[in-house]
Amino acid sequence: MTNSYTAGGYIEAWCTKCRLELEHTIVAMVANSPKRVKCNTCDSQHNFRAKPSEKKRIKSKKPLQKVKAQEINYDEFISRLTDNELSNAKKYRIEGSFEKNEVINHSRFGIGIVSSVIQSNKVEILFKDGPRLLVQNRESGLGTGV
Numbered sequence: 001m002t003n004s005y006t007a008g009g010y011i012e013a014w015c016t017k018c019r020l021e022l023e024h025t026i027v028a029m030v031a032n033s034p035k036r037v038k039c040n041t042c043d044s045q046h047n048f049r050a051k052p053s054e055k056k057r058i059k060s061k062k063p064l065q066k067v068k069a070q071e072i073n074y075d076e077f078i079s080r081l082t083d084n085e086l087s088n089a090k091k092y093r094i095e096g097s098f099e100k101n102e103v104i105n106h107s108r109f110g111i112g113i114v115s116s117v118i119q120s121n122k123v124e125i126l127f128k129d130g131p132r133l134l135v136q137n138r139e140s141g142l143g144t145g146v
């Protein structure tokens with residue numbers, strides 16, 4: 001026996017009430033193993049348990065909360081931007097080239113965030129009133145009236 005537990009001794013055990021692994025006082029021993037313990041934190045007596053039963057503890061698996069392009073919260077995003085970032089927002093131009101999550105200043109729609117680059121010439125930008133598909137990388141002189 002490497003473990004020399006005795007009644008009245010201390011042992012790390014799972015407290016069913018505190019739901020934590022805490023120091024317990026051994027109340028009763030059975031065959032050289034702690035049988036009943038008392039939690040030194042909440043004073044509750046319960047059978048000795050080294051670990052919580054795995055089955056009960058498994059939480060429903062939540063997928064990692066990856067922010068999808070379409071689920072960007074505009075207000076939240078804007079509130080996180082510094083004044084500097086806002087004033088440096090890239091001016092939207094159809095000839096411009098934009099990247100995901102870039103902050104855009106549109107002359108009509110205001111501040112927006114590039115939520116998705118759909119194609120090399122098409123981006124989705126989220127503005128205060130919702131996402132809009134806008135053109136990017138438009139070569140000058142192509143139907144722009146220039």
Ligand SMILES: [Zn+2]
Nearest residue numbers: 015018039042
């Ligand atoms: Zn306890």
